[in-house]
Every structure is written in C-alpha cells, then in structure tokens.
Amino acid sequence: MSVQFCVLAFLCFAALAYAADLHLPATVTAGNALTFAAPGNGDATMYVSGPGTAIKRKVQLGREVSISGDELKNAGRYTVAVDGVGSGSFFVTAAPVGSIAFLARPSRVPADTHDVINGTAFLFDRYQNLVTSPQPIKFELSVNGQTVTRTEMSKDGVAYTKLDSSKKEGAAQFVASSGPASVRRVVQEVASDACDIRMHAQPAQNGILVQTDPVRDCAGNPVPDGTIVTFTSTDSIGRSTVDARIKRGIAQALLPASNNATISIASGVVVGNEIRWEGGR
C-alpha cells in the first residue's frame, strides 16, 4: 500500500514538475527586454508566440533566458513554452504615447455655429500599439488669433470633442496633442447663410437692373462667392425669376421691363427686402 502511494506521489510530483509554469512577469512595457529563469540542465527549445512574433530557438536550461525588446514591441499576450520545462504567458503593454491619429470633421464648416466641429484622436505609442490607459489630450482650435482649448481624457485609446466654430471666417488650425505627440488639421470656417439681404433696383436699357448690397452672414462675414441669390419679379403679366451667383460679395440680375412690379429677393431660407416698381421707378 505504501509502495503504491509512493509511486503515485512520485508520478504526481513528476507531472507537476513537468507542467510547472515558467516564472514570467505579468506585464512588460513594449520595447523592453525580458529575462527569466528556465530551470534544468542542458539545451531545450524555446517557443514564443505573440502579436507580430513567432520565435523558436535553443536555450540553455539553468541559465537566464532573455527575449529582446525588439522582439517584444507589439502589445498583447505572449506565450512562452520551453520544451520539457513548462510554459507561461505575460502581457506587453503599450509604451508612452508617441503618435496620434486625428480625425477632424468636417473640413469646411459655417462660422458661428454650435458644436459643429468634431475631433477624434486615437493614441498610439511608437510601435503603433493603441495606448489604452487614460491619457489627457488637448484639443485646440485657433482662427484669427482666437483660440479655444479643451482637454479630454482618453478612454480605451480614444478621445473626442465637439467645438463651436468661431464668429469670424478663416482657416482654423485644429490641433490634438498628448505628451510629445501633436497633429494639426485645418478646418475652413466659412460664412454662414446670409443674414439680411438688401437690394436696390434701377432702370436699365432692356429692363430693371437689381443689385444686392454686400451679402454677409449674421457675424459680418461675406457670404462666399458662388452662393445663389434669387430675384423674383411679379406683375400683371406673370412672374419672372432669375438666379444669380454672388460675385465679389454682391449679386445682380436684369429683370424684364415692367411698369408695375413687385420685386423680391431670397437666398436659401433667408428673404430680403421687397421693392414696388411703379412707372419705371
């Protein structure tokens, strides 16, 4: 009975000894080397598998075994198996932030609009691992000397923000930075819709010449050239409509001659003044 017990105990011990886990650290920072002890005598084959890594090499048991930092640059779980000794695993975690992938949307926005600019930043280390630990990220939007700054904490490698566009149009510099990493994008802020359109009319050789005053948005920015303005003339004969594009800040059109017409103007949803044209004036 005691012999059987001894044999069983020996077999259990032998099995446990063979399957003993390697003593590996729980985590290693990306790019750092790792050393560990592989107990025993003689040579054995070591296998390491991990993200971007597959190593097979001879190691000497009883001596320290090392895996270089260059072999441990990708974040994730690594498994080490040494033939006849055992196996274990450890995690490589991302190194400090080294680069940012920055999405700034949209690239063109109306001025003086609430929460219209979106910035999303993804944080990576120098080895292109996502830095999942919380990091402060500064978002900075500057245009015409005015700067708005907002700091957000990243979560799972991502941070995002929404910002208002500034009152004045211009090319806004939108910068995301964290630690030594910084990325700049340009967001073109353009005038919003026309705020108040004013026009005047005068007789012309072949009709009525209508022309706007300089068209601006509510913040005083000139509405971009190419924006369409619609002139409409209504008289006893019917209605005439002319679409004209703003050119150098103003729009103009030639309407059919009439002795008694009502002339109106609109751009998008904005309606301007109305002129009653009577007796050629």
Added chain:
Amino acid sequence: MKHAFSFAAFSVVATSVLWLSSARHPSIVLAASTPSVTLVIRNAAPRQVEDQTQKAVARDYAAAWQAMADAIDQNRPDLLAANFIGTASDKLAETIQQQSKTSLHRRYVDKGHKAQTVFYSTEGSAMELHDTVQLQIELLDGDKVVNSEDVTVRYVALMTAAENSWKVRVLQEVRQF
C-alpha cells in the same frame, strides 16, 4: 435584446466545409463558417449604432476572425486583405512572416465572441469594440503541437468603414477592459 445581435443566427452553414484548389495552395481546407459574434451596442458613444451597422460590423468582425485564423494557421498573409487594414494588417503579416521562417503556425479553435461597441465616431467612420473571446490556441512546430491552451482573452478592436464593409484596423489583446 434589441441591442444584441448574434452573427451566429446568420451562420446556418456552420458545419459545412469548403474545399479550395489552386496551383499555389492545392486542397486547402477553409471552414466555410465564421465564428459566433454577439455584438451589444447599448454603450456606444458618442453616436448610437444603427441596426444595419450593427449587423454589418458583427458580420465583418466575424469574417475577420475567420480570415485571421486561416491566415496564421496556413501562414498566408494574402488571406488578410479583405478584412484587415493598417496596423492590424501589418502586425498579422509580421506574425506570419516570422512563423514561416521558423516553421511554426498557430491554430485557433474559436468558441465565440461577446463584443460590445464602446465607441462609434460622430461621422460614422470608426468603431471600437471590446471583445471577450473563448479560444483554444495551439502552437505547432510543423505538425507537432508544442503548446496548447484554453483561454478567455480580451481584445480591443478598432474597426473602420471601408467602401462596402468594415475592416479591422487595430486588434490588440489586453489584460482587462
């Protein structure tokens, strides 16, 4: 249940096997099925995930895992192009290159994914998932299994919208969420 979508429901061909034959890779066996992926979207921010997007992401993420499993088992980087892009594609290709040099390959037995969307960008072009996966992973040296483990692992996946599918841009295993 409204916000959970299981791709397994679409995998009615789960047990079938597809035989491919080509000059370079004759008689390679690819499982025609894709892993089971359950995707929960209720924690998505700052944008809510639309139903169609949820289905598309679950489908494409499952396909990506299947492609990865095939690629690292057969050491074929060409299998990655349809589902991976950027960093994820580069790192998997690097894995395969190193495996090929050392006659190693990895075999995944995928027992299912429980994923949730934790980030969906405002403009709808990027989505981050937290995925808890049950895997059996075998490391083989030629035909010899040198290590085998049954593990529950956690992945952070960053997916980006491509022309008509979602591709995996980052696939990174983490200790904890």
